[in-house]
């Protein structure tokens with residue numbers, strides 16, 4: 001029989017009634033003989049509610065205190081779920097992070113897991129019990145409670161799966177898998193059967209917010225097969241693993257986009273060694289991530305440098321660029337916050353020539369002007385005017401024939 005770690009997110013345990021339904025699912029699966037470790041999030045909205053309360057007391061509450069507060073959300077759900085399982089005569093035991101124990105560093109509110117003691121969980125599993133664990137939390141060297149950052153229950157689940165060498169880590173959520181793109185932008189988006197860790201990381205960091213990025217990194221590092229699936233309806237979901245034996249079939253697995261970036265251009269810089277460093281160095285020193293970078297030299301011997309940063313860093317980066325530009329006697333500095341980055345992602349692309357040109361052709365056919373281009377082994381990204389987001393994503397979804405498949409279902413209202 002398999003050992004499976006399951007994680008149920010906030011909406012899946014959002015009401016007492018839903019907790020009962022989750023318990024039904026778990027009890028049924030336990031009856032079939034699988035060993036189960038179940039990680040739960042706080043009931044939906046609870047972490048936000050607690051955070052707000054803290055904010056009413058202190059503008060900058062001590063992070064360690066915030067962690068004690070926020071960890072209570074998950075403590076409520078493990079207790080309620082254990083009771084619901086008891087009611088169904090399914091033996092279970094519940095643990096907070098520190099009781100497991102899940103040991104972390106002491107970076108409160110964004111702690112990293114260092115070590116997990118699996119003995120207690122193993123003993124329960126040997127006795128036939130379901131183990132219920134509070135997500136998102138751990139304990140530091142001094143015995144103080146820590147939390148892992150928003151969405152951290154995904155990471156808890158993956159870490160437990162790695163520690164227990166589980167056969168699979170299943171993330172139950174309100175969508176039935178990972179999609180070729182965001183169904184709100186392209187209603188014909190379809191569920192992927194499989195995707196690789198590398199692709200999922202590109203999709204996640206480019207804006208598909210199905211899974212916490214850290215959880216995907218962790219799963220890749222420890223080779224834990226991850227499955228995303230719906231709590232509300234039966235189905236196979238999407239498997240995320242290293243397996244890529246059907247690379248030949250799909251050139252592109254999905255289309256991601258990111259609306260969080262803004263563009264800065266420094267034009268007419270005297271073309272000398274070191275100018276890119278003079279402009280981007282101070283920005284890096286200010287801890288600002290630069291994403292896409294394009295530089296080119298014009299005939300008159302001057303150079304233009306264009307790059308993108310996150311919206312929240314735009315003002316600071318623009319100011320730093322202006323300062324460097326003045327020192328370098330560049331002609332002008334301009335910015336554009338009205339952009340979007342669209343990326344096609346797929347491990348299959350490096351074995352197929354012409355992927356990028358197919359992308360550019362599809363965008364050209366719609367009259368979409370490309371502002372910047374960047375490529376890596378498994379993706380091609382373009383920066384375009386924000387108003388072209390929907391048109392661009394749909395055109396690419398068509399061009400790469402990602403539309404062939406069932407229409408995305410929505411979670412039933414009455415679940």
Ligand code: ASP
Nearest residue numbers: 041047136150151152153
């Ligand atoms: N309850 C935490 C949050 O809302 C952790 C989680 O749900 O994964 O971010």
Ligand code: MG
Nearest residue numbers: 009010041151
């Ligand atoms: Mg979540």
